[in-house]
Each structure stands twice: as structure tokens, then as C-alpha cells.
Amino acid sequence: MISVGHSPDADDLFMYYAIVFGWVDSQNVTFCNVAKDIQTLNRATLKGEYDVSAISFALYPFVAENYALLRTGVSFGDGYGPKLIKLKGKILKKSFKVALSGEHTTNAMLFSLAYPEARIVYKNFLEIEVSVLNGEVDAGVLIHESILNFDERLEVEREIWDIWNELSGGGLPLPLGGMALRRSLPLTTAIECEEILTKAVRVAVNNKRILSQMLLERGLIRVNEKELDTYLNLYANDNSITMSEKEIRAVDKLFELGYKAGFYPQQIRACDYFIPSEYNRLRFS
Structure with a gap:
């Protein structure tokens, strides 16, 4: 059983709930989920409480030794944000x-x-x-x-x-929320987790109207239908399925700014901390 922590805000629920509703599943991996506010999840990740968790991108350098950075389930601002x-x-x-x-x-x-x-x-x-x-x-x-x-x-x-x-310096989206996965999980399990979570985001984005209505009908969302549509257009969209090269550069810039300001003990690059998804292809080819 893989424990997943995500926030109760609309984009996280939207990106994860295709799994809860049974639209995406796996014969090898089963998930259980809990919804907590983002800072609670950040603190929980520092303590290693969940196998997979939504986190603030700014937290990641503090947990990079114990958690891999996922490419999916990401939220960026592009012309907007907090x-x-x-x-x-x-x-x-x-x-x-x-x-x-x-x-x-x-x-x-x-x-x-x-x-x-x-x-x-x-x-x-x-x-x-x-x-x-x-x-x-x-x-x-x-x-x-x-x-x-x-x-x-x-x-x-x-x-x-x-x-x-x-x-x-401009020209990059604002990195807000990402996802991290515990490094102690077997590599094949980690790869499958990322694949399933990626499928969940893709299915959600491709079935936005139906999934949004299901979330609203169940009282899982704090906003009305119009606001939900606006919010998902901002933070849960095609760009959330898997990080682009531009988004990776933005995350690296955030880490650079944090390091130069003394927030982090060392500067890291996002691509060095992704799960090596090519492992299965190389192993079983």
C-alpha cells in the first residue's frame, strides 16, 4: 500500500481523484490517500511520513536525499500566482x-x-x-x-x-507545487507509481468536465463551478502532466536563488533527482 499525501485544494484533488474513482489502476500498486494543507505536507515530508507527497518546490532541496522528485502533478504560475x-x-x-x-x-x-x-x-x-x-x-x-x-x-x-x-530574470513560469516519492521504495515500484500518477493527471485533464462535476457533486471542492474551471485552467492543465524543459529550468532557477540567498546548503539540479524511468526499458529489453 503506497501512502499519498495531497492538499485539499482543487488542483491536487483534480489531479489525483481519477485514481480514487477507479479510472486509473494497477495490478501491482495500491494507493491510500490523505488530504492535508501544503505546509503540513511539507513538514510530513521532512519527517518521511508518506511514500508520495505533494510538496512546495521550495522544500525539495531539504528532502532530496530521501525523496525523488516526480515529473508529474506539478503546478506552475505563468503570469499569475499567490x-x-x-x-x-x-x-x-x-x-x-x-x-x-x-x-x-x-x-x-x-x-x-x-x-x-x-x-x-x-x-x-x-x-x-x-x-x-x-x-x-x-x-x-x-x-x-x-x-x-x-x-x-x-x-x-x-x-x-x-x-x-x-x-x-523573466521568461520562466513560477514553480509552486510538485510531488516527491520516497527513495526507499523499490525502483520498479517507484517507476510504476510515477506512471500511474501521470496517467491520473492525463485522464483528469482529458476528462475535465466530467471529473470536475463529480468532485462538485460530492462536496469535495471549496469553490463554485465557474471558479473551479478558472482555477483548473491556471494550475491543473496540460502542463501539469509532465514537466517540460522550460519548467525544469524554472525549478533549477528557484533552487539557485534559494542557494545564493543561503536557504539551502548546496545547489542542486532537478534532473539529477528524477526517477530513472528508462530503467525498465533497459532492464527488460
């Missing part, structure tokens, strides 16, 4: 207090690079908007579906996408 929001008309000082969704998230790392003097507190992503509205913090970074529909008393101070463009 949003730094505040009350309308509020002027932020250099040392403003901000709520972020977790210290190992990609948005937290990029925010820290752009606002080194800000005072950061970490909260569940569902609590951030309320914390800004009640004055507990001066600003907050909204992620997931929260970026689509927030209170009219709030406004966007800055897009994390713009910070990424400035830091990366």
Missing part, C-alpha cells in the same frame, strides 16, 4: 507584519527575498484573509483558490509572480 494583499488604502512600512502559509512554501521564500525586513507569522492558508481583515496582521499572501475571490475591502499590494520575474 497574491500579497492588504486592506485598501493601507500603507505598509518596511517592517510590516505579514501572514504566510508556511515557512517551506515557494511563496514564503520569494516573499522573504523581496521583503527581508517584514515580520512573518505562519498560518493555515484558510485563515490568512481573516487575519488581514481583523487587523491581526498588516498583510497576507493568499494562495490556492483564495486568489480568485477575496473580500472587497482588500486589495493586491504585489503579485508573487512579479517578484519571481524580477528575481529570475
Whole structure:
């Protein structure tokens, strides 16, 4: 039984639930899944709790020794992403207090690079908007579906996408969420897991309308049908099936920025940590 951790936000559910609904299966591998917020999954991966888990890309260098990086189930922003929001008309000082969704998230790392003097507190992503509205913090970074529909008393101070463009030099998508697989799994099992998860994302994308309706009917999604369609177009699409060369370059740039800023003890390259999917072909040819 392979344990899979994924977030409860719409893109992760959409990309995984083709397996739950029996549209994709395997005679050799059986999955069990649990839904947790992304920072909880990041911490769980640091502890090695799940065989496969959704993670923030910014976390990966910390777990690369024990987890391989999967090519599938990825979420990138391209012209969009998390949003730094505040009350309308509020002027932020250099040392403003901000709520972020977790210290190992990609948005937290990029925010820290752009606002080194800000005072950061970490909260569940569902609590951030309320914390800004009640004055507990001066600003907050909204992620997931929260970026689509927030209170009219709030406004966007800055897009994390713009910070990424400035830091990366532009021309690359923003790496947000990926998936990692425990290295202690047998290689043939690891390869099959990635293949099944990839099929699940492909089947989901190719049957978007049907799967979306099934998720909505079961009350698994926090947004309405129109917002779900918008959100999936952003974060669960053809680009989520398997990482492109451009997306790999973007992940490498994120790791480079983190290393140069002192977040990571060494600089790594994504392609050195993928599962060698060619193994079965070479072994059984």
C-alpha cells in the first residue's frame, strides 16, 4: 500500500481523484490517500511520513536525499500566482507584519527575498484573509483558490509572480507545487507509481468536465463551478502532466536563488533527482 499525501485544494484533488474513482489502476500498486494543507505536507515530508507527497518546490532541496522528485502533478504560475494583499488604502512600512502559509512554501521564500525586513507569522492558508481583515496582521499572501475571490475591502499590494520575474530574470513560469516519492521504495515500484500518477493527471485533464462535476457533486471542492474551471485552467492543465524543459529550468532557477540567498546548503539540479524511468526499458529489453 503506497501512502499519498495531497492538499485539499482543487488542483491536487483534480489531479489525483481519477485514481480514487477507479479510472486509473494497477495490478501491482495500491494507493491510500490523505488530504492535508501544503505546509503540513511539507513538514510530513521532512519527517518521511508518506511514500508520495505533494510538496512546495521550495522544500525539495531539504528532502532530496530521501525523496525523488516526480515529473508529474506539478503546478506552475505563468503570469499569475499567490497574491500579497492588504486592506485598501493601507500603507505598509518596511517592517510590516505579514501572514504566510508556511515557512517551506515557494511563496514564503520569494516573499522573504523581496521583503527581508517584514515580520512573518505562519498560518493555515484558510485563515490568512481573516487575519488581514481583523487587523491581526498588516498583510497576507493568499494562495490556492483564495486568489480568485477575496473580500472587497482588500486589495493586491504585489503579485508573487512579479517578484519571481524580477528575481529570475523573466521568461520562466513560477514553480509552486510538485510531488516527491520516497527513495526507499523499490525502483520498479517507484517507476510504476510515477506512471500511474501521470496517467491520473492525463485522464483528469482529458476528462475535465466530467471529473470536475463529480468532485462538485460530492462536496469535495471549496469553490463554485465557474471558479473551479478558472482555477483548473491556471494550475491543473496540460502542463501539469509532465514537466517540460522550460519548467525544469524554472525549478533549477528557484533552487539557485534559494542557494545564493543561503536557504539551502548546496545547489542542486532537478534532473539529477528524477526517477530513472528508462530503467525498465533497459532492464527488460
